[in-house]
Amino acid sequence: MSNSAHKRLFLPAVAMGAIATAWTGAAKAADLSILPASDDFAPVKVELIDRSRLGCAQNISMVTASGGTTQCAFDSATRGARITAKHETGFGSIETYATIAHTTTGAFTPDRLLAPASSRRSVATDFFMVGFKGSAFDNRLKLTAEFARTDRVVDELIQRDWALADSTSRSGSSAMVRLDAVLADRPGLKWSLSGEYRSVSDEYYIGGSTDLFRYFAMPGRRLALSTKARVGQFSLDAGIEEIHNPFGKSSTRKAGLDFQGMTLSLRTRDSSVNPLEGSTLIDSRSRSDSANLSLDTETFAGWLFPDMDQLPFMVPASINLSYRVGETESRFQSSTQGYERTSLGLDGSWDTPLGETSLSYWRDTRTGLTANVSSRSSETFDVYHSVRRGNWRFGAGATLTKAQGEGGYGYDERGLSFSQSIAYSARGGPELRLSLGQDRGRTQSDSYVSDDRYSTITASLDLSKYLQKRFERDDLRLTLDYRKTVDRSESEFSYYEDLADRWIDSDRREGFLMSFGMKL
Known part of the structure; x- marks a missing residue:
């Protein structure tokens, strides 16, 4: 084995011992007050992240704390901390939080060196996230913002002398902002608005630690806007959602109305699928429109006929009607396939002295738009x-x-x-x-x-x-x-x-x- 390879294997072991010693001191320091809890300073909470998996144990999934007395190197380890601080102000509250962690997966342990060449690699991931949550005007206005950055380094060994063959480094980021606002809140009129935007780069990678899974996000972009209002006895809601990810993109628009036991919802969705590498698919697009009507006949009849005591025996207690129509077209290298699909559903339920009865009917039809469908x-x-x-x-x-x-x-x-x-x-x-x-x-x-x-x-x-x-x-x-x-x-x-x-x-x-x- 070359001298460079010896140094490559020896230095991480020395560094691991130094980190373990420093980490024990950090764990003890975490029990102390970081900042004084007074009117001028927000109390700070520190939560340590400390998880390891033994790399040469008989059970590869064995998990232990780093402070344990073991002579076995770690195949996977995560070290980090979560820091949270909250401060109350005269107009609301402000909470800031951050997470920093370092994860190593596939360290150069003895069993890793004897593994196949494709598995002899070490992945180190540095994760940093900072966030902000604020509320004001008696929680009528809420703002949340988060930013995360990851740095991933992959080291591979060559099969012959276990020397370092290649090292690659990639950085990624994730950003999110969300706004919730109550625009009106008084008898007879309520109105709220929500919006969220998230952007994740293709190189964003949190590592293999389960402690960081809460920060997982798929690469792409997402924009969502929604609003809800209640005017008298009417309730209205509407929203749009735009999603772009490696698999494709979609756009959804929806609206709803609720009044005296009657609920009507409308939804439109357009989507397209990105072709996979090596596939004969060139493009695939689809569009669907749906409508759903739900009726609580007892509540609705009570509004129409206030003097009616009860519904006739044959009138169902609830009625649901749904209808959907959609069209899909897929273009391949040698052909094009297209079809139209419609669905109709109807169900009702009765509650009588004889018991509860439900009836339902569903019909689904697909009509080919091309000769090969x-x-x-x-x-x-x-x-x-x-x-x-x-x-x-x-x-x-x-x-x-x-x-x-x-x-x-x-x-x-x-x-x-x-x-x-x-x-x-x-x-x-x-x-x-x-x-x-x-x-x-x-x-x-x-x-x-x-x-x-x-x-x-x-x-x-x-x-x-x-x-x-x-x-x-x-x-x-x-x-x-x-x-x-x-x-x-x-x-x-x-x-x-x-x-x-x-x-x-x-x-x-x-x-x-x-x-x-x-x-x-």
Whole structure:
């Protein structure tokens, strides 16, 4: 090994020991007051970032603090600090914060030197971020601004003598500014405005540390403007969003109206996709327009007919109507494909002494605009009825689906599904549900017919209401589902009206699904 290579491996070890000694002193100093907490100075809070991953341990994912007694070099390490200061003024509050960190990934440890040549590299990332948050006029005006800069250095070793082969350095930045303003706030009139702009360079890179993941941002630009107003009984909202990133760009415009149980929302979106390197795609553009109307008939009827006590039996309690139309065109090196797509959805629900009933209908149609794109359509009818007795709820439903396709691969599919369920839930507690479903399907084309039938049983546990009450957060969602086939699947295949094959699938299919959601 050359002398330069020896120095390259020895100096980081010496520097690591010096940094560890200095860091221990910094950790002790962090417990001290940086600035006096008086009327003239804002109290400062310092939070150290100290995380390492052993590079020669048996478990490569082992994480330890740098102060531990170990003789093993670190494969990944992050050192840094977060500093926050907040000051109250006569007209509002001002908060300044900053984060500085140094991350090394893939250090020259013994196991790294024995790795394949493509993996023998060391990546060092310096991250610096400074931010500002201010509010004034009783929080009627809020301003947030952040700027971050990253410097990334990649060192690679050659395979022969582990000497330094190449070193590259790249710098990137990210900037964001957000403004929230309440322009009017009095009885009968409320008006607010929000705007945000973010720009991220292509070379912006936070490193491989999970402690810095909150600062991750995709390269590109984003501009978002929105406004909300309430005048008397009318609520209005509108907004625009422009996004540019390495995958393409999109522009979205939306508007909404809410009045006495009636909600109308309109949305228009234009997008284009950038072709991937080596792909035959030259350009792809799409446009879609959608409208959604929701009506709470009881509230709306109460406004139209103040003297009406209750709605007639046949009038649904809620009605939802949605419509969407869009067009897509993709240009390839040898051809162009284009189609138009329309969707229509309608559903309603009834709440009567006999229980709760819901009906829904959905139709989706795709029409080819070029000769090489076939047309197809699908329809779905769904009905469900449930009855509640104390903490128990019993339900049954049916779903009918139809799908058709034209062209050289034309098809005609029909399916019918039945379901029965029983559920138990205490007030504010989890809900346990058991359901049994039977599916019948038929696929037909010019040359063959296929029939299929099977049954499944599903057990579900919904913990959402319990968690919402336990942690006082209405956005928490957690459900557990287990599904298994309870009988054999039977299928028949006919070719030109002659029975070609019949088989029974005795495999017991089963699966488990956990769904969790919350606002970040």
